[in-house]
Amino acid sequence: MIDFSSPKHRSKFGYMLLAPAVILMALIIIYPILLSVDISLQDVRIARVGGTQAPWTTKNYDWLINSEEFWNSIWVTARMVFFVGGTSLVIGLATALLVNQKFKGRALARLFVALPWAVPEVVATVIWAWMLDSSFGVINWLLLKAGFISEAIQFGSNATAAFFAVCFVMIWKGYPLVSIMLLAGLQSIPAEQYQAAKVDGASVWQRFFYVTLPNLAPVIGVTMVMTTLWVFRDFSIIYVLTQGGPIGATTTLSMLTFEQAFSFFRMGQGAAVGVVTMIICAIISRALVGRFAKSVH
Amino acid sequence: MATIDFKNVQKRYGQFKAIHDFNLHVGEGELCVFVGPSGCGKSTILKMLAGLEETTSGSIEIGGRDVTDLGPGKRDIAMVFQNYALYPHMSVRSNIGFGLKMRGVPKADIDKAVNEAAEILELTDYLDRRPRALSGGQRQRVALGRAIVREPSAFLMDEPLSNLDAKLRTQTRSEIVKLQKRLGVTTIYVTHDQVEALTMATRIVVMRGGVIQQVGSPDELFSQPANLFVAGFIGSPGMNFFRGPVEIENGKAFTRFGEQRIPLGQVPQKLTAKEAIFGIRPEHLQVGETGVPVTLSLVESLGTEKILHFATPKGQETDAIETEIVSDEDARDKKTMLARVIDDRRYHDGETIRIALPEGKVHIFDTVTHEAIV
């Protein structure tokens, strides 16, 4: 019998306690990943688990490299990540700075800033889909009334309009999280640092630049990783608004995965897109997290 | 270098009056220490002087210039904070040079000034480190460096030593005094530690509840406290108090301590009451052959120095003024008196000794106003 309280064996006991959780996690996380890698290496249309295994081939990846759709969706995803990420950061930071000030009704303002985050994604998107509708949507009506446009914008068939409509809803849905995280970051900056900077003669902008931003850098990094991954993965907003159209203008990698696997029933190709997406996400988060973590230490 | 003047300065937070009518003149090159218990408004008055808090009424002048409505950056002052408030993402060099950079000083001049300051503070080897890679004492020196590099007309320091351990605190304390003497910059130093105040200050301002209690040199505060509060606050251990009757005979005043009659010397002019509160410092009590017999309840020995505890004579305790005396080093039982002796005699708990109260060392305070009667 091993005495687990002895210093020599203590760590073994820890591993033993961890083991069930680790094994469970491995099954839940690793298995689907392995499965999709496996499928991506088979030339199958509808994959059946437990059926006869098709021989491994790189056919799906060959298709990937040479397909215009794939490169288009990478391009769409990249633009969307930059646009949504950048805009959410700016709006999130601005609102966080705003509700970090002392003023009457601050609690209410904070609630309003966080509100879009609390609305379920599909519900929010359906509402926006109505509002953006070209014949009876309120957005077009407002723009027409105000005289900004002379005829209704066709969010369903105009590629640029569709792209920005999707981005807009993503930003609307995504900035509150950025704002909440940055607000938490702002509150953890010691007041004395601002006081010291004031005594040192720093102006408002200089204090923002030399005190606020550097102190927020780690939070900004983490938030950007989360937003990036969210845009990469998001499916419901695009699916409800545009189904990836028109002519692929809003087909991101996750839309492409879905299309290949469940619209065209080419699960092998869909899985290949999914695997590539996963690898890109892993690289991005590793790079960003490492980068910003370093800037603090 | 500059003088600093507070004229009828007040501060309110909503209904709460943090500072009542504060008037003070600080001379050029003085090291003026504000001392008082927690929450007495020391930091508030310092922040108002720095321009970090708005002044509710009254005016503040630095070097004869009214700065009441100027921003902190325009007052030509430097401040050292309790938790150093260094910028964690900048090197020591950038931290020290930050104030100059904000003022648009050319880079070459900043480098020169930073190197000089670093030399004075012995920080030269650490200039390229981040603050987190420094010890507490080194961080404090960086904060000082940030203050001296700008050559401001005044230094403001808010409890700069309270995050350091006891030994480093004593050491840094004398370093600050030396630095201040050498630079000759008018300095206001805030602390709640009366020992720090006594050892550093050229002048001490004792505050309580937003009101100045007494202003004076360390000696003055020690030998002529203006009221009960100052008497109990300054000195460690603080002054002993007991209630006693006032008896006057042939132009001489007396009181009683236990069974014994205590001579108080000439009758002070203002002494008219039948009763008063009397105070005597633990170091002025004399152990000897004559005097009042008391039984020691506790003997604390610090080598040759001993603190003897004994009960205040029955009926002479000062419970009524308990809240009045806030000695910071120990919440003292008000029914106990202390004597501080330095001799080679051995004392034990329970022993009965004789204690004498020498004439001229007994302070007299009004029972109602708690002001000193002289």
Ligand SMILES: Nc1ncnc2c1ncn2[C@@H]1O[C@H](COP(=O)(O)OP(=O)(O)OP(=O)(O)O)[C@@H](O)[C@H]1O
């Ligand atoms: N922003 C504020 N709003 C309301 N009251 C305040 C505010 N800042 C300080 N006070 C009050 O003003 C009084 C003086 O505070 P201050 O910080 O000056 O005390 P202090 O003497 O520096 O005490 P310490 O030794 O604990 O630092 C306290 O009673 C405090 O509660």
Ligand SMILES: [Mg+2]
């Ligand atoms: Mg304070």
